[in-house]
Amino acid sequence: DAKTTQPPSMDCAEGRAANLPCNHSTISGNEYVYWYRQIHSQGPQYIIHGLKNNETNEMASLIITEDRKSSTLILPHATLRDTAVYYCIVREGKARGGSNYKLTFGKGTLLTVNP
Amino acid sequence: GAGVSQSPSNKVTEKGKDVELRCDPISGHTALYWYRQSLGQGLEFLIYFQGNSAPDKSGLPSDRFSAERTGGSVSTLTIQRTQQEDSAVYLCASSSGSGTSYEQYFGPGTRLTVT
Numbered sequence: 355d356a357k358t359t360q361p362p363s364m365d366c367a368e369g370r371a372a373n374l375p376c377n378h379s380t381i382s383g384n385e386y387v388y389w390y391r392q393i394h395s396q397g398p399q400y401i402i403h404g405l406k407n408n409e410t411n412e413m414a415s416l417i418i419t420e421d422r423k424s425s426t427l428i429l430p431h432a433t434l435r436d437t438a439v440y441y442c443i444v445r446e447g448k449a450r451g452g453s454n455y456k457l458t459f460g461k462g463t464l465l466t467v468n469p
Numbered sequence: 470g471a472g473v474s475q476s477p478s479n480k481v482t483e484k485g486k487d488v489e490l491r492c493d494p495i496s497g498h499t500a501l502y503w504y505r506q507s508l509g510q511g512l513e514f515l516i517y518f519q520g521n522s523a524p525d526k527s528g529l530p531s532d533r534f535s536a537e538r539t540g541g542s543v544s545t546l547t548i549q550r551t552q553q554e555d556s557a558v559y560l561c562a563s564s565s566g567s568g569t570s571y572e573q574y575f576g577p578g579t580r581l582t583v584t
Contacts (some may be wrong), residue, residue: 397473400572456502
């Protein structure tokens with residue numbers, strides 16, 4: 355998997371948008387950007403993924419730069435329950451008999467949503 | 470719909486005893502993964518099942534660890550002669566294994582404590 359760089363921590367006020375950046379300057383053409391999060395004492399939770407177009411679902415929006423070297427996860431209206439470690443990873447989308455299905459998380463960004 | 474479920478949620482066992490951890494994946498998901506996460510650490514891949522293919526056991530740390538998946542659905546991870554270093558949260562995930570991306574959906578985990 356290509357290396358990603360995220361800030362170790364961020365704070366956000368409840369009700370405001372949380373914008374979490376991720377750098378992935380060595381991403382290759384067939385690698386997707388995935389975001390997961392892990393709330394304390396829970397299993398990781400898939401949030402969203404994208405290849406090159408911006409994506410939106412019920413949880414978040416993903417903005418990928420045109421050169422694909424960085425992306426931003428946006429939680430439009432952060433709540434206290436969004437406090438978690440957020441992981442940005444890049445990987446091939448489809449298993450091709452190799453081991454690319456194995457998820458590995460880096461340090462991630464600890465997002466703290468404050469009341 | 471129902472997510473991935475795991476049981477028990479917590480297990481305390483004495484060193485040297487055997488334990489079995491159970492995972493019920495999302496119905497219809499053909500891929501199933503076991504990971505473990507030690508306190509403050511990232512995910513450690515253990516084993517991967519995909520349909521009727523031979524499982525990828527490359528992440529199992531020793532021959533005390535084994536896993537099976539019966540009928541392509543429920544999976545059991547067995548740890549024999551447990552050691553204190555086996556203490557961790559054991560996470561199960563499943564994915565549909567179709568389409569262009571393989572997002573994984575995690576269960577809540579089983580917290581194993583070996584005393």
